[in-house]
Amino acid sequence: MDSDIGALTIIFTEFYYWVTVVFMFLIHVGFCMYEVGASRTKNMMHTLMKNTMVIPLVTITFFFFGWWIYWAFPNGIPFITGEVPEAAAANTAWSELMAPNMQDRITGVFWAAFLLFSWTAASIVSGAVIERIRSGAFWLVAVMVGSVTWIIDAAWGWHADGWMVRVLGYHDAYASGVIHAIAGGAALAVLINLGPRIGKFRADGTPRNIVPHNPWLVTVGLFLIYTGFWGFYVACNIPIWDVQSGDGVFYSATNIYLAPTTLSGITLNFLMSLSGGLMAAYIVSRGDAFWTYSGGLAGIIGASAGNDLYHPIQAMLIGALVATIAYKMHYWVERRFKIDDAVGAVAVHGYAGFLGVVIAGFMLWGYPSSPNPEFASISPWGNFIGAIIMFFVLGFVPAYVLSAFLKGLGALRIPREIELVGLDLSEYAGRYMSEEDVKNAELEEARGAGFVR
Amino acid sequence: MSTGNIVDWTGNMADIGPLYPFVGSEGLLFVLGMAFWIGWHVWQIRMENANYRDDSETLRQNNNMDKALRGERVLRPL
Numbered sequence: 001m002d003s004d005i006g007a008l009t010i011i012f013t014e015f016y017y018w019v020t021v022v023f024m025f026l027i028h029v030g031f032c033m034y035e036v037g038a039s040r041t042k043n044m045m046h047t048l049m050k051n052t053m054v055i056p057l058v059t060i061t062f063f064f065f066g067w068w069i070y071w072a073f074p075n076g077i078p079f080i081t082g083e084v085p086e087a088a089a090a091n092t093a094w095s096e097l098m099a100p101n102m103q104d105r106i107t108g109v110f111w112a113a114f115l116l117f118s119w120t121a122a123s124i125v126s127g128a129v130i131e132r133i134r135s136g137a138f139w140l141v142a143v144m145v146g147s148v149t150w151i152i153d154a155a156w157g158w159h160a161d162g163w164m165v166r167v168l169g170y171h172d173a174y175a176s177g178v179i180h181a182i183a184g185g186a187a188l189a190v191l192i193n194l195g196p197r198i199g200k201f202r203a204d205g206t207p208r209n210i211v212p213h214n215p216w217l218v219t220v221g222l223f224l225i226y227t228g229f230w231g232f233y234v235a236c237n238i239p240i241w242d243v244q245s246g247d248g249v250f251y252s253a254t255n256i257y258l259a260p261t262t263l264s265g266i267t268l269n270f271l272m273s274l275s276g277g278l279m280a281a282y283i284v285s286r287g288d289a290f291w292t293y294s295g296g297l298a299g300i301i302g303a304s305a306g307n308d309l310y311h312p313i314q315a316m317l318i319g320a321l322v323a324t325i326a327y328k329m330h331y332w333v334e335r336r337f338k339i340d341d342a343v344g345a346v347a348v349h350g351y352a353g354f355l356g357v358v359i360a361g362f363m364l365w366g367y368p369s370s371p372n373p374e375f376a377s378i379s380p381w382g383n384f385i386g387a388i389i390m391f392f393v394l395g396f397v398p399a400y401v402l403s404a405f406l407k408g409l410g411a412l413r414i415p416r417e418i419e420l421v422g423l424d425l426s427e428y429a430g431r432y433m434s435e436e437d438v439k440n441a442e443l444e445e446a447r448g449a450g451f452v453r
Numbered sequence: 454m455s456t457g458n459i460v461d462w463t464g465n466m467a468d469i470g471p472l473y474p475f476v477g478s479e480g481l482l483f484v485l486g487m488a489f490w491i492g493w494h495v496w497q498i499r500m501e502n503a504n505y506r507d508d509s510e511t512l513r514q515n516n517n518m519d520k521a522l523r524g525e526r527v528l529r530p531l
Contacts, residue, residue: 094479102469417509
């Protein structure tokens with residue numbers, strides 16, 4: 001901060017990430033609206049609170065240990081596959097830099113940008129499991145996904161020095177695998193242990209469509225998720241960085257790996273992949289609003305791994321392809337395995353994210369994964385192994401183990417009788433009753449005043 | 454008496470580090486924070502279990518499940 005240009009660069013970067021955080025907040029607003037709209041009226045408040053409390057729980061745990069994991073795990077598992085980098089010490093919860101400090105202006109906003117990714121990862125699981133999971137069980141899963149497993153995968157595959165980037169040439173610029181595949185894999189694991197909602201499947205095994213109680217809330221929620229996704233994309237970049245190797249200086253935006261890209265390019269690709277997803281999903285779902293909107297998300301997620309480098313028409317076609325496959329996979333898995341994913345989260349995030357990483361491996365085959373020429377280049381096998389690590393190793397397996405443990409304790413699913421009458425009746429009955437009591441009191445008052453005979 | 458290292462804003466800004474009070478207590482604050490977090494989960498899970506246990510018991514009594522499904526109030530107010 002001792003020169004004008006230095007100060008401007010630092011303050012611009014600080015403000016840049018700060019704005020992305022505000023935008024990304026809308027993702028969580030959208031998820032809450034989406035879930036509440038998709039739930040039945042008897043479960044609305046429970047659904048809302050289940051996702052709302054992700055905010056404080058993931059925030060504090062991400063402060064306590066999640067952020068440290070990002071800086072401590074790039075070499076794999078600390079002390080087993082490699083040392084803890086020196087940078088980790090400055091990012092512990094007890095570091096003087098994780099607080100107001102005149103010597104640091106970026107840690108807090110950078111932390112917050114990653115924190116909002118964490119909320120998203122946990123929130124993706126939230127939608128799939130509505131109307132029958134215990135809040136306490138879900139919040140343990142949310143902390144694990146939001147503050148432990150996703151941030152391990154970020155350290156491995158979404159860090160300029162991550163071992164997956166170095167060894168596999170893993171490339172996932174806007175987190176198809178790093179956030180979406182891992183969250184989708186975790187959601188699938190919890191769904192297997194949780195089981196379907198009562199009445200979801202007929203005696204012959206065919207599924208019933210449990211329709212959203214408020215489709216308008218669902219669609220507005222998805223629009224808000226699109227809006228927040230802008231902040232997400234921008235937060236995945238470094239806004240100003242000297243990308244010139246050797247002599248000279250050339251400032252550009254970079255992706256998370258410090259490799260050059262442009263905000264112009266990602267803007268084109270974001271909108272084209274969204275459009276491809278929307279158009280394909282409209283056709284395959286025959287104009288179903290829920291799936292058309294979700295297809296738009298699947299389109300973005302499917303192209304995100306390579307949206308720093310794709311041509312916009314490539315992004316559109318990939319978005320269309322991935323949205324189509326995600327839609328087909330959702331119904332095939334539902335019928336074949338009796339998985340009740342209430343909002344299609346496993347398909348939209350899990351399958352689409354997985355495919356997005358795999359497709360990027362083919363599309364960007366031979367591209368450098370990093371400015372560091374010693375790192376492996378991008379390849380189909382590197383990204384395929386990466387997709388497996390995201391979806392299964394860090395997504396599915398830990399969530400399966402935790403949810404199976406909770407199921408064994410009888411602490412995963414709500415009692416059947418509560419599910420039948422509705423969670424809101426059990427947890428919020430008093431509040432609804434008092435509203436009616438107040439109405440009766442007002443009527444009495446009106447009668448007493450002679451307004452009503 | 455001062456809880457922090459800062460008593461005025463004069464001097465060289467480059468020499469100023471942490472702005473918060475009680476610098477040096479970060480380790481203790483971390484322990485307190487972790488205890489608050491874990492304690493919250495324990496409290497919440499106990500509360501949720503007790504709630505479901507009471508309501509399940511009520512719903513199993515008499516004809517209460519039938520009444521509840523028909524919209525009658527059978528569960529206790531909060």
